[in-house]
Amino acid sequence: MTALLTIIVLVFILIAIWQMVKIFDLAQAKSSAGDEIPGVATDKDNSLNGYLMMGFLAFIYVITIVSCVKWGDLPLLSNSASEHGPTIDNLMIISLVIIFFVQTVTQFLLHYFAFKYKGEKGKQALFFADNNKLEAIWTIIPVIVLAGLIIYGLNTWINIMGVDESDDPIVIELYAQQFNWKARYAGADNTLGKANVRLIDIDRANILGLDEADPNAQDDIITTELHLPKGRPVLFKMRSQDVLHSAYMPHFRAQMNCVPGMITQFGFTPTKTTAEMRATQQMKDKVANINEIRVENSKKLIAKGEEALERYEFDYLLICNKICGKSHYNMQMKIVVEEEEEFNAWLKEQKEFKNSLIN
């Protein structure tokens, strides 16, 4: 039935197009002077499309402004929660400013010229094939701008990726599997025990494949929530047991893939506790906005006899950002950033590896 209806609708669309074509053609047959070639633009077409080009330029500007105003309040451009975050944000903002400037100017030139030089019969185009000076100008200007961006970008990149072992980072393993995350803390010795997926023993609850004989592994702590102390450098060691995953922590401007068969790493220093982040004005506004939307959506759900949505409260998240299978869209872990004392207290409550095994 649906198929039949679809076919009928399609047929109607085709008939409508047919009729429209006929109307256009008839209208044109009247107006044409007779010497035009069918299917080739006339002065009238040139003029109409020239104006439409200006209209389109306006459309591009409007959609840019609307997007910036409505959705430009981006949590990823400011209010970062890691020490290196502001350096990325600054670079991002500088890049965006350059992009918006170039975009505005070049789109204007393109569409304005398309309007201004719309064709007319008898008009002569300028025979202008080459100009080395112009070519040099628009080679050198991008070179200068890009040189600046490259130097700034590489400097930022090297600072972020360089791990300085001397500032005594806490080592935490992020362990990915279809479709959840685990965190492993190194314990008092701050050294992660050896591990390999071949050592996984589900029956004994050795779920991450730790080497039970390794003394460093004994005090390791495995958790399903990631707690981080504010102000301490953290060095993450990433592992995956099955397919590629990506550990993405957008508020900390951090991301690294988890690759089966190798250990990858990424380090940062959290600078805002969860509570502090929730208290920032920007986050308050965002959460209020989200809750408004959720209340609206809940009304619809209740009308359908379903449960209302829970109120949203902000939490940092670790989310999977590399396609990993059916439930890729729901692979997340809550991150809690807290003061060092709270963190230590929380860590103490967790079971050490040697005590978590089932014998």
Next chain:
Amino acid sequence: MSAHADTHAHDDHGHHHKETFVTKYIFSQDHKMIAKQYLVTGTIMGVIGVIMSLLFRMQIAWPEQPNVIFEALLGKWAPEGVMDADIYLALVTIHGTIMVFFVLTAGLSGTFSNLLIPLQIGARDMASGFLNMVSYWLFFLSSVVMVISLFVSAGPAAAGWTIYPPLSALPMAQGGSGTGMTLWLVSMAIFIASSLLGSLNYIVTVLNLRTKGMSMTRLPLTIWAFFITAVIGVISFPVLLSAALLLIMDRSFGTSFFLSDIFIQGEVLHYQGGSPVLFEHLFWFLGHPEVYIVILPAMGLVSEIMATNSRKPIFGYRAMIASILAIAFLSTIVWGHHMFVSGMNPFLGSVFTFTTLLIAIPSAVKAFNWITTIWKGNLQMNPAMLFSIGFVSTFITGGLTGIILGDSALDINVHDTYFVVAHFHLVMGISALYGMFAGIYHWYPRMYGRMLNKNLGYIHFWVTAVCAYGVFFPMHFIGMAGLPRRYYTNSNFPLFDDVSNVNVIITIFALIGGVVQIVYLYNFFISMYYGKKTVQNPWRSTTLEWTAPIKHIHGNWEGEIPHVYRWSYDYSKPGHDEDFVPQNIPLKDGEEELQH
């Protein structure tokens, strides 16, 4: 049969010979027929690819809502009309594969390289008509295999178009990694063979079969673009073939090229010592040049169409060639920018940031040259011209965000978010599609002897143009809000609730943009039979293809092949009555050829 084609290629008098239905329409060795075969096959694949994108866009906008369209088209994959998460990933995967390879590589390059190389350089046909035919039929076969893969019981490939192992290698990781993935790999292996045969043919033809007077610096930019595209293809496609073969080995014969230390569904697998990162390197060694394989031919077509319709020479002919060469060279040493956060050594990341951002320079040169080409022109706003201007517009918008994604420090935070999706769709998806449409509107009379209806063309362009920006511009902002791509639904992340309304707007634009393509398809197929008959040179163009008879003949020209006396951009040259001087017109007494 190949001997047959050879005699023709060298025969200056273009004898007619008997053609049966089969040799003319099916196993044709005539480049013009093969071009049309590529175009129609590419169009059919394009329709499939676009419908898929509309399906998953509806899921993104209205997640997990029953939809009669899903029920009708997806069958068991949409129980009670709700799209299944597995088929969502499959749709995303196959949409990408079809659009990148089957539409924008084979459909675009296959159509226009075949049609224009012999006609614009003044050759009777491709260097090898037989290889050309084999190339098309391999492409056809690979399309058939890809379409068949949609119907296997566990579902088609669903690991993303980049098919990273281990997800793509392990049938237990995902339904689509079983038979569906096997067929995907087989299809791509055949596709690569097709592409290589085509590319070799293009290279040899351009180098050897140019008519008298057609020096390399008199070639239209279309030919330069096709030629360099073919060179990139020959360099990079074999690497993807090797990646596909090694992946087949891992999947079926127990080798460990890309796999190591895997525990999945309660068991340890035997694989040891391989690395998925190796696959990423091999994949992107093709994957990145591939985007230039897609965009360069479109750039060539657009340069040609812009010059013709501006009634002006293309600005900076030599700079245009130089920038094509620079882009081609750089394109082979930037692949690592897809892998900044793959676990690759950060130092390599620095190198790739440097090379990647350099590509912005030749790209900027091209954009400014196009803008200068239309400056003080006498612009003929034919549909092909509109699509060409649209191309420059989306190429700039999409290209600019490349300086964010190519910058490793910034990529950390927008990698694999919707920001990337917006970027590459504008810069190589929509742009290349515009280039292809521009080419079709411009050379349709050359292909079918009839004109496309221009008013339908105008409707097609303007609605498409508005929708393309409507879809992909707001998408940048969802990406900058941190939303990952390839999520079946965002409902588990209240964090992203405030961008869900953007997704609805995007989907509405996508649906309108998708439906308006019916206008184009209607125009395309109806005009073959009912379009107005074309005149010899409707756009008053200078290149050689417009000197060949409208009715296609084997061997392209009756009598002698025209000789060439000038470059292909003598538009509005002072001292001539007409505002264009075809390449086969000798220089007047005292006229100097432009030192370009």
